[in-house]
Amino acid sequence: MxxxxxxxxxxxxxxxxxxxxxxxxxxxxxxxxxxxxxxxxxxxxxxxxxxxxxxxxxxxxxxxxxxxxxxxxxxxxxxxxxxxxxxxxxxxxxxxxxxxxxxxxxxxxxxxxxxxxxxxxxxxxxxxxTSGFVIPGDGLLGSFASGIDELGAGDVAVIAQSGGVAHALAFQALREGRGLSAMVGLGNRVAVGFPEAIRYFDAHADTEAIVLHVEGTDRGRELLEACRAAETPVLAYKVGESDVGDFAESHTGALTGDHDLYVAGFEQYGVPTVSSTTELLDGATALAGGPVPDGPNVGVVTAQAGPGIIVADRIQRAGGRLPSLSDETEATLEELLPGITYADNPVDTGRPMPAFGDVVATVARDDAVDVVLVYELYEASIGLPVDRMEALVEAVDKPVLFATDGPDADVADDAAALESLGVPVLRTPERAADLAGVLARYGALRARDAADAEVVARE
Amino acid sequence: MxxxxxxxxxxxxxxxxxxxxxxxxxxxxxxxxxxxxxxxxxxxxxxxxxxxxxxxxxxxxxxxxxxxxxxxxxxxxxxxxxxxxxxxxxxxxxxxxxxxxxxxxxxxxxxxxxxxxxxxxxxxxxxxxTSGFVIPGDGLLGSFASGIDELGAGDVAVIAQSGGVAHALAFQALREGRGLSAMVGLGNRVAVGFPEAIRYFDAHADTEAIVLHVEGTDRGRELLEACRAAETPVLAYKVGESDVGDFAESHTGALTGDHDLYVAGFEQYGVPTVSSTTELLDGATALAGGPVPDGPNVGVVTAQAGPGIIVADRIQRAGGRLPSLSDETEATLEELLPGITYADNPVDTGRPMPAFGDVVATVARDDAVDVVLVYELYEASIGLPVDRMEALVEAVDKPVLFATDGPDADVADDAAALESLGVPVLRTPERAADLAGVLARYGALRARDAADAEVVARE
CATH class of the missing domain: 3.40.50.720 (NAD(P)-binding Rossmann-like Domain)
Incomplete structure (x- = not known):
């Protein structure tokens, strides 16, 4: 077919x-x-x-x-x-x-x-x-939903078991100012299922990341094989953790199956799973648009300790690791900020300050760090360190994420500037931590697969 | 003091x-x-x-x-x-x-x-x-943060251990178009701690709900007693579930303690805990502005099955219950929509349709239901059932929540109209489910305390 x-x-x-x-x-x-x-x-x-x-x-x-x-x-x-x-x-x-x-x-x-x-x-x-599919880049709107014509082109393909979820993801992307390379609602999957759609969009020139919404499928093995064969990063949102089997079967004719088995299966085949539509889109957008992490280690830099604790806590529960920083890094931090509030990971500068961008860059350059998450409430007299981040993202090949908040009129310009550098900007500590968590899990699977490949090569 | x-x-x-x-x-x-x-x-x-x-x-x-x-x-x-x-x-x-x-x-x-x-x-x-406190209704901005002067008056008081988290919550409220009755960062709590702040804002005329951000305190018992004595609804965000003790102690001089003990303690004293700043503000806004639920039972009505499954799944994991609907309710639903896609709870209408508002009202009137959550992707030809909801919220004393999405220009007017009726409108299925979950947990604790009081009265 x-x-x-x-x-x-x-x-x-x-x-x-x-x-x-x-x-x-x-x-x-x-x-x-x-x-x-x-x-x-x-x-x-x-x-x-x-x-x-x-x-x-x-x-x-x-x-x-x-x-x-x-x-x-x-x-x-x-x-x-x-x-x-x-x-x-x-x-x-x-x-x-x-x-x-x-x-x-x-x-x-x-x-x-x-x-x-x-x-x-x-x-x-x-x-x-199903409510159909859309390929915005081709002006092909095979959906009957009103408003879907507003969705622009992007680099993430949504493959959802439910047409409703496909559209919810599309409207969420639209609301965030993003587009999609494709949005597909599979429905009852009488012929076209996950494997066919994954293979197609893996080869699709405009698609840089694929996200899956899965309720349940009797072609689980083929789905996983298609994921493993894909060169494009894939993230999966498996729903139905609690007892919704009856209602789910009434939906697209599939049982939700054993949630833990699905999650373990995805992981085995190199696909991190997520727990929300927002995490799914944030993760895919980061993987499509920016560097891909090599491992699960997150370096956290915060200008306010309280949100930093929230972030550090949540990243670890999401499967990320907070590695110790090297002696060299710690020494550089002490030089930048003598008597720094907390120079371990998370690094806490106590307040936004002119050296903040240099602190971030120092942590980002540490070899122990695969992903960088920065929290900094917006302070008008200093702003966000856009220039410093521009130099940084050219120099290091790691995802760098920013979390900030403040009045929109103050934050918007700097946030847009960071986004255009490929630095995602999130507006709550939890959303930033969740994104760091997805990237960390993706990095962990890549590191595992790289290690396996090395063993095979040596044998 | x-x-x-x-x-x-x-x-x-x-x-x-x-x-x-x-x-x-x-x-x-x-x-x-x-x-x-x-x-x-x-x-x-x-x-x-x-x-x-x-x-x-x-x-x-x-x-x-x-x-x-x-x-x-x-x-x-x-x-x-x-x-x-x-x-x-x-x-x-x-x-x-x-x-x-x-x-x-x-x-x-x-x-x-x-x-x-x-x-x-x-x-x-x-x-x-601490970065201080603000009482927007009095024009009293005892904070040095830039932009905090944009925050308007509201009916939720934020009492945070961290000044940074207090401000993050304030800016989040601002971004959502809400105000606060107060924002307090307690910091090291050398004198004014949670008990004093809770008691003050419980008696504060402009405050209709109190939210707490807690890292750790050695006055736990007093904190809990103040919560129990409060007539104002209280929600708590206890952070530090994973190992952040060291960093947390470097923050406001307190260990985060045993997370599970805190959560159990709060529950025992009638305070539901939450897992994010967003859930904290959404929950408090709903409790401050609308009816308070009498139990943990959520009636879900959805116009699209896929998001309905996400919602049903997540509510149950959040401690909500999905009760069966009465025979009378089911009969009315069959009358309204002969051959309805799924008439159990969740009720799935298959698509938005003119009878949708009546379906919601039918579920809301079922005595088994304490909280109503509606999911409906916006369809331009039908819109959201604003008039029907206006009649409903006058007739039933239960929280009714809407989740929807679509292009902002299409959705904004109806969403604002619902919000002005006291119907919170959320834009993702997970955020709506999380809010329903908080309300359900709050309802469960109220039901428990009411049952206890009855036993005491009978003895």
Whole structure:
């Protein structure tokens, strides 16, 4: 099965296209109006045009080849339409409707029919029971959600079991001023599942990191193998730690399975797991845009001890380590700030001060440190050490994170300047610590795999 | 010891007031320029005026009574200045400087001297080693932090062991468009500690909820008794779960102690603990502004199953319960939405739809439900059910929370309308679930205490 025509089609047909603005067959046509190729509205009971294209009676009635059919029709009609698409040579289909394996025996039979058609004709079916996908960089909005046209291009691909979670992640990225390289809601995964999507976006030129939202899958091994084979960093959000099995099965037809087994499996295959949508996006954004850490060791520099304690505490609980700094580092810190408040890791300068940027740079250069986290409440007379960080990120190949807060009008410029250097700026100590934790766990897995590879090479 | 003149002084002296804008003795004078009463700049080596007030040579040289002295002088000078204040009849002192019990033997001796003076003359000393306090409603900004003058009045009082965390919470509130009734950084607590601050703000007319940031205290029992005696809801953020003891002791001179013991102690005395600054503020804002839950049972309504699973999972791990709904509720739901996707708790409508508000109201009216959490991605053609929620919050005395996301320009108006009804609107499923979790834990403790009281009454 080739998902290339699904995620990069030359032409699209929308079956169930509608002139009524409140219908999803209208919403998706509106969202597709930016698409580069032809978009055929298919509806046997409609006349005239929609977004400049004349309505067509059926897929079969379209003379030109159609790569992708998006089905905005009720569940009962889906199996026949899929068969019609297959017969017409359409190689990719998106199915929005619910009412399949997630909803009882009749739904299961319907889904079985689709699965058979897909297998027989090698059709890349996305769904059923999904709100679709978007590839913002191609202007391809295969989703019926309103507002998704605001999402810009980015370098993180979202592959979510739930279309709702996919959209929640997309809107969260938008709200943070970020874009995505792709957003995919897999739904019931009758044909296109995690393995196919991971392999595609691993090879996707615009994608620098992949995030997964996983409820449960019966293709766990293939999913993990695809993760291990990926050269692109992958992070996973496995949900369903407590008892939500019943409700989850009613969702995309999959049990959530044993949460700990999934987490251990991901880890074994080099994928750190996270505990929230925010952690997922923050982690992927950092891995996509900046240097990748070589180990789990976090150097913390803080200008205020209290938030520094919060950060140090949380990083360790998140799997990060706080290594001791070298004698050389400690000596340099003493030189920079004679009588420094606390010169171990975390390094506490007591207050923001002109030497603060140099303190950060000193800790960042310590070989024991893989990730640097800086906490500094914004002080107007000093600001954040943007120039010093610019020199630093050119000199050291490690992730450097900043946490700060203050009135937006004061903080915004310096924060934007740091972000543009590839230094993520977070606004609470916990969010910064969580990001450092993800990076530390990713670094730990890389260090483990590098050590394993060395052993193998020596044998 | 009366902290009334500390938190509600009629006149203030700033010892170490300075004309140099980069000095904290200048910053605090600038911040105090909004204060209603007299503010005397004290500095024996300065001439002229500062913010319209002539410099005074010493506390003793001020003719009128001074309620509060704010000390912006180095640690070495502090014990003598405190003694001078006490001799002049000043009944409250704030000490910014560090270099006391948190920093070795000499510092300990200095702190001991202050403690003796405070005890002998009954002086309410805040600090040392704190960035101060603010009471925005009184225009009283006893902090040297830049930007803190932007913080408006609100109904939550922040009492933090760390001045840095106090300010981080204040800036977070500001960024969320909220104010605070008070922000206090206790620092080394040589005189004013948690018990005094809790009792004061429990009686403070503008305070409807109190939040605590706790690293460690040797007055644990008194702290807990003050919490139990408070009529105002109290939430606590106990930090230091992993090994940060060394660094923490270097901060405000206190060990973080056994984290689990603190958490259990707080719970025993009716105070739920939280795991982040965000959860602390969200929880307090909800308890201050809205109805207080009677138990731990959360009714979840979602328009998208995936985020609903995240929410249901996380609420249960946070100590909330997802009760079964009554037969009557289920029947009403079936009437509202024949063939509803999932009519158990969580209730899943499959998509946003016109009946969505009625579904929420039906769940909210179920007696098994103490807290309602709604998840609904914003859909432009339908919006959020603001009118329906307005009727609901008038009819039921339970917290109702909304989680939504979408482009800001679309969501903002409806979200603001819900907020103004006392319905908190969160933008990620996890943040909403965490808030529901805090409320559920608070509700559980109330239910327990109510049951205990009934037993006592019957005996």
């Amino acid at each position: 080739d998902v290339g025509t699904l995620f990069h089609p030359r032409s699209i047909a929308v079956v169930g296209a509608s002139s009524s603005p409140e219908k999803i067959g209208h919403e998706v046509m509106a969202n597709l109006s930016r698409f580069d190729g032809r978009v055929y509205p298919v509806n046997p009971s409609a006349d005239g045009e929609l977004f400049g294209e004349p309505f067509v009676e059926s897929i079969a009635a379209i003379d030109d080849p159609v790569d992708l059919a998006i089905l905005a029709v009720p569940a009962g009609a889906v199996p026949d339409v899929v068969a019609e698409c297959a017969a017409a040579g359409v190689s990719a289909v998106v199915i929005y409707a619910g009412g399949f394996a997630e909803s009882g025996a009749e739904g299961e039979r319907r889904q079985e029919r689709i699965a058979e058609t897909a297998a027989e004709h090698d059709v890349a079916v996305l769904g059923p029971n | 009366d902290v009334g003149t500390l938190f509600h002084p009629r006149s203030i002296a700033v010892v170490g007031a300075s004309s140099s804008p980069e000095k904290i003795g200048h910053e605090v004078m600038a911040n105090l320029s909004r204060f209603d009463g007299r503010v005397y700049p004290v500095n024996p080596s300065a001439d002229g005026e500062l913010f319209g007030e002539p410099f005074v040579e010493s506390i003793a040289a001020i003719d009128d009574p001074v309620d509060l002295a704010i000390l912006a002088v180095p640690a070495g000078a502090v014990p003598d200045v405190v003694a001078e204040c006490a001799a002049a009849g000043v009944s409250a002192v704030v000490i910014y400087a560090g270099g006391f019990a948190e920093s070795g033997a000499e510092g300990e001796r200095r702190q001991e001297r202050i403690a003796e003076t405070a005890a002998e003359h009954d002086v309410a000393v805040l600090g040392p080693n």
